[in-house]
Amino acid sequence: MSAGPYNYSYIFKYIIIGDMGVGKSCLLHQFTEKKFMADCPHTIGVEFGTRIIEVAGRKISHKLVEPQQVRRFRACDSSFPTTEVASLSALLVYDITRRSTYNHLSSWLSDARNLTNPNTVIFLIGNKSDLEAQRDVTYEEAKQFAEENELLFIEASAKTGDNVEDAFLETAKKIYQNIQDGSLDLNAAESGVQHKPLQPGRSQPPNQPNPTKEGCAC
Numbered sequence: 001m002s003a004g005p006y007n008y009s010y011i012f013k014y015i016i017i018g019d020m021g022v023g024k025s026c027l028l029h030q031f032t033e034k035k036f037m038a039d040c041p042h043t044i045g046v047e048f049g050t051r052i053i054e055v056a057g058r059k060i061s062h063k064l065v066e067p068q069q070v071r072r073f074r075a076c077d078s079s080f081p082t083t084e085v086a087s088l089s090a091l092l093v094y095d096i097t098r099r100s101t102y103n104h105l106s107s108w109l110s111d112a113r114n115l116t117n118p119n120t121v122i123f124l125i126g127n128k129s130d131l132e133a134q135r136d137v138t139y140e141e142a143k144q145f146a147e148e149n150e151l152l153f154i155e156a157s158a159k160t161g162d163n164v165e166d167a168f169l170e171t172a173k174k175i176y177q178n179i180q181d182g183s184l185d186l187n188a189a190e191s192g193v194q195h196k197p198l199q200p201g202r203s204q205p206p207n208q209p210n211p212t213k214e215g216c217a218c
């Protein structure tokens with residue numbers, strides 16, 4: 001296989017959701033750029049990021065999407081077909097120093113469940129773990145919430161980078177495992193996983209979702 005942008009086996013797609021200010025954009029930047037953007041501007045419309053990492057010896061492109069508003073995003077971006085939005089793996093983020101962001105998780109979770117298929121991996125991330133002195137949500141209660149709702153769970157810090165890589169790697173491993181054991185059907189348009197992209201110049205095969213429109217300003 002040639003080197004360059006097409007040198008990977010799958011594209012895994014993630015949607016990052018949670019209350020405003022919990023650190024979604026910072027997590028996205030920490031994962032894709034390996035640095036903390038302290039003065040991240042407010043997300044307007046949609047934010048995208050991509051990084052290729054290896055899982056089980058295969059190069060996988062991770063495509064992250066942070067919509068400002070899930071429902072509005074879904075309604076307004078016609079270049080992002082409903083089937084594709086409906087298929088994304090979800091990273092559900094709260095801020096361990098703000099209990100209100102934790103209290104809103106049930107509502108975010110039902111959004112995530114509505115937007116994804118039943119085999120979708122949903123990862124709960126308690127962000128800002130570097131602010132231990134200001135902690136407002138215990139690890140134990142969040143862990144219990146995760147268990148009750150069958151979510152993967154980790155506390156992380158977009159600021160120090162602590163556990164950020166692990167959160168994505170664990171999600172990717174779980175998705176890969178679902179592919180291996182057949183519980184995720186790659187041929188289903190709503191699987192959230194895409195095989196390697198077409199070589200430049202080739203037209204889109206049937207049943208493939210359209211590529212996303214970068215920088216939708218809806």
Ligand code: GDP
Nearest residue numbers: 020021022023024025026038040128157158159
């Ligand atoms: P979003 O609205 O969820 O996308 O949140 P942002 O990523 O824009 O972050 C909101 C604020 O939290 C910003 O001021 C960030 O600098 C800060 N922030 C984000 N992640 C962390 C973290 O892990 N630790 C600390 N101390 N601050 C963070």
Ligand code: MG
Nearest residue numbers: 024025042043
């Ligand atoms: Mg943001």
